[in-house]
Structure formats: structure tokens, C-alpha cells
Amino acid sequence: MSNLGLLHYFLGLQVEQTDHGIFLHQAKYVNDILERFCMTQERPDSTPLAVNHGISLDCEGEPVDPTYYQAIIGSLMYLTASRPDIMFATCLCARYQVNPNTVHLTAAKRIISYLLHSPNLGIWYSNNEKFDLVAYSDSDYAAYVLEDPIPDQPEEEDVEGMAYWEKYCANLVQVSCLMLETMIPELQKDFEHHGA
Incomplete structure (x- = not known):
């Protein structure tokens, strides 16, 4: 077995080790999500979910492609490993993967635009x-x-x-x-x- 040095990547998590602690983040994956869903030029949002979002099973909107919606939700779910700040909003949107509509898609895209606002957040272990x-x-x-x-x-x-x-x-x-x-x-x- 060979020594490869300090750990830098682990299952998609970026690991930065300093004298003061360890920082786990997924900044590269955030950029990949932004590019994959063509959101790099969007206006960043300061919160992942609107306060009175009104998202429910009964909200009205045009149906959207479930495969596209599920791809967004799957990408966001993987990101929650280092981003607990998007957990509630992502899980809320994940409830509507069977029959998503424009309201649900708008909410999911808002989470992605929130990532534009804070792409380098992660978890710090002192x-x-x-x-x-x-x-x-x-x-x-x-x-x-x-x-x-x-x-x-x-x-x-x-x-x-x-x-x-x-x-x-x-x-x-x-x-x-x-x-x-x-x-x-x-x-x-x-x-x-x-x-x-």
C-alpha cells in the first residue's frame, strides 16, 4: 500500500486540512451543478426557499419534465452532505418528483440560485x-x-x-x-x- 499524502477528495467531498482544523466542502460540485443546469448567469438568491413559498401537492402550474426535475433534486440531495443549509428546501422539493410543475421547478431552481450566493460554504471541524x-x-x-x-x-x-x-x-x-x-x-x- 502506498502513501498518497494528505486527503484532498473523498467521495466528492473536498477536504482542506490546516493547522486549525478540517474544512469539508463541495465547491467544485456546486460549480458543476450551476453549469449543468445553465444557472451560472442567474441572479443569486440570499435564501434557498421563499418565506411564504406556498409549495404543495395542489399548487397550480404547467407540468414539467419529471426526468429534468429529478436530475436537479438528485444533484441537490448529494450536495446536502456538506450543505445542511439546503436540506429542508431540497427535501421539500423532493416530495414532488412524480408530477412536478412549474411552481416546483421554480423552487428547485431557487435553491440552485442560492448556491450562486454561497458556493464555498461547507462544514468546519476545529x-x-x-x-x-x-x-x-x-x-x-x-x-x-x-x-x-x-x-x-x-x-x-x-x-x-x-x-x-x-x-x-x-x-x-x-x-x-x-x-x-x-x-x-x-x-x-x-x-x-x-x-x-
Whole structure:
């Protein structure tokens, strides 16, 4: 096995290691998305989703090509690995992949134009000895109302006042934290070994 030096790319994630920590981002992939969907010359948006977006299954608009819409959503879903700021908007748009219309496409393209505003955002892991992973949850997704109830929702189970979907999200966060706990020491060892 040969030593290839410091890690720079990992499954599409760009890894920048400094004396102060590790920065994971997907700036190259953001540029690829902008070019793929011809959005490089668009006006950047400062938020990934309008405040009163009104996106629902019943919103009216002309039907659009589902394959094109699904390509946009698939690209954005892959980007959420390093961009939690677009997670809610992307998942909201992903709900309408079967019969998308112009309203849904406009919302998906707004997420892409938001990427123009902030193409270099990512996740920073400080090299400090004290590392606290803090997560916040807006329990009602900014007053967003779901059209359908959550399937298989338990009637009596209450996990310390959290809703069912919060329990599910908490499990996902726990799994992600476990993955990070195993990945960060390896990256730090690699970083210390090569002394960048």
C-alpha cells in the first residue's frame, strides 16, 4: 500500500486540512451543478426557499419534465452532505418528483440560485481539543403544514415530548455523529502524520 499524502477528495467531498482544523466542502460540485443546469448567469438568491413559498401537492402550474426535475433534486440531495443549509428546501422539493410543475421547478431552481450566493460554504471541524457537536431543530419546520400525516406514526409513544419525525431525525443525527466520530480521528491522524 502506498502513501498518497494528505486527503484532498473523498467521495466528492473536498477536504482542506490546516493547522486549525478540517474544512469539508463541495465547491467544485456546486460549480458543476450551476453549469449543468445553465444557472451560472442567474441572479443569486440570499435564501434557498421563499418565506411564504406556498409549495404543495395542489399548487397550480404547467407540468414539467419529471426526468429534468429529478436530475436537479438528485444533484441537490448529494450536495446536502456538506450543505445542511439546503436540506429542508431540497427535501421539500423532493416530495414532488412524480408530477412536478412549474411552481416546483421554480423552487428547485431557487435553491440552485442560492448556491450562486454561497458556493464555498461547507462544514468546519476545529482542531481544538474541545469539540462539541451542537444541533438545532425547528420542531414545526417554520410552521410548515404537511399535506399527509406521517405514515406509521405511533399513537402513544412519546419520546420526551418530541414528535415522531423528530425521533427519526434524532436517530439520523446519531448515526451521522457516530460516522463523524470514526472519521475525524482518522483525518486528524493523517493530518498529524503529514504535518501540514
